[in-house]
Amino acid sequence: MTAAQFVTVRWAGRDERIEHAWIAPHRRARPLLVFLHxxxxxxxxxxxFPGELCEVANCRGLVFxxxxxxxxxxxxxxxxWPVEVMHHQARDFxxxxxxxxxxxxxxxxxxxxSDGGSIALIHAATFxxxxxxxxxxxxxxxxxxxxxxxIEKARETYLNTDLRARFARYHADPDSAFWGWNxxxxxxxxxxxxxxxxxxxxxxxxLAVQGHDDEYGTMAQIEGIARRVPQAQLLKLHDCGHSxxxxxxxxxxxxxxxxxxGS
Numbered sequence: 001m002t003a004a005q006f007v008t009v010r011w012a013g014r015d016e017r018i019e020h021a022w023i024a025p026h027r028r029a030r031p032l033l034v035f036l037h038x039x040x041x042x043x044x045x046x047x048x049f050p051g052e053l054c055e056v057a058n059c060r061g062l063v064f065x066x067x068x069x070x071x072x073x074x075x076x077x078x079x080x081w082p083v084e085v086m087h088h089q090a091r092d093f094x095x096x097x098x099x100x101x102x103x104x105x106x107x108x109x110x111x112x113x114s115d116g117g118s119i120a121l122i123h124a125a126t127f128x129x130x131x132x133x134x135x136x137x138x139x140x141x142x143x144x145x146x147x148x149x150x151i152e153k154a155r156e157t158y159l160n161t162d163l164r165a166r167f168a169r170y171h172a173d174p175d176s177a178f179w180g181w182n183x184x185x186x187x188x189x190x191x192x193x194x195x196x197x198x199x200x201x202x203x204x205x206x207l208a209v210q211g212h213d214d215e216y217g218t219m220a221q222i223e224g225i226a227r228r229v230p231q232a233q234l235l236k237l238h239d240c241g242h243s244x245x246x247x248x249x250x251x252x253x254x255x256x257x258x259x260x261x262g263s
Contacts, residue, residue: 001023001061002023005019006019007020007101009096012088012092012093016073019071020043021064022061022063023054030059030060031132031260032109033061033109033111034062035061035062035116037113039114039181039184040167040178041069042070042177044065046063050111052253053252053257057257057260057261062101066093068176070170070177071172075176075179080183083184086122086195090119094119107132109131109132109133109134110136111135112134113136113137113138114137114138114140115181117136117137117138118136121139121198121202124202124204125200125201132204133206134207135260136222137209138221138244139222139225140217141194141199146215148186151216154182155186164178206233207235208233209234209255210234210235211239213241215241235252
């Protein structure tokens with residue numbers, strides 16, 4: 001992976017400085033796989049996984065931190081993200097980001113984890129001609145009680161343990177990342193959030209991955225994708241929690257690379 005770089009992205013009437021890095025940019029003729037992190041993630045928190053997947057899949061990669069995360073522009077302390085923030089990210093931010101990097105003319109592959117998977121699904125449904133394929137791990141298509149319960153528990157952990165200090169290794173402003181995510185998911189209005197009706201507009205191949213031991217969601221998430229996206233393939237993993245790329249990296253890399261080769 002290249003060293004982190006920054007690009008200024010103008011969207012929604014403001015400028016955001018976005019941290020990003022490239023994987024194997026010399027493979028100019030190969031597909032580009034974009035990695036979208038989870039609700040508490042960042043570029044650095046992916047660790048070696050993007051590079052290992054791109055190596056096996058023989059593709060290029062783009063890893064970045066969304067606004068509010070990592071070394072990207074932090075969320076203002078008073079700013080509460082709206083219920084529709086993932087829709088805004090998918091429909092407004094991503095096109096502006098891809099344009100700023102000069103990859104907006106490519107049909108991109110996407111690997112999205114958790115909230116990043118939801119954003120990838122919304123983007124593919126909104127711009128079906130721009131996405132070559134999706135790999136979504138532990139995506140959310142609606143809000144489950146188990147998700148809210150785990151996010152409430154995460155709030156207590158953040159307030160009462162050293163979690164904030166540990167997050168500071170990956171985020172310039174850990175409060176920006178944590179409270180943006182936590183306040184959004186615990187907003188009572190967010191309980192009605194869903195993207196189920198959008199899924200039928202997805203035209204590209206989809207591989208949806210879920211761990212049986214995920215504390216933030218159940219198999220109902222990817223099974224809901226399969227009901228609405230006939231071309232979707234499902235990968236259900238035992239002994240796997242919310243982060244399949246950390247819990248079962250070998251299986252995920254092998255399945256994702258094979259999926260890309262066959263699609």
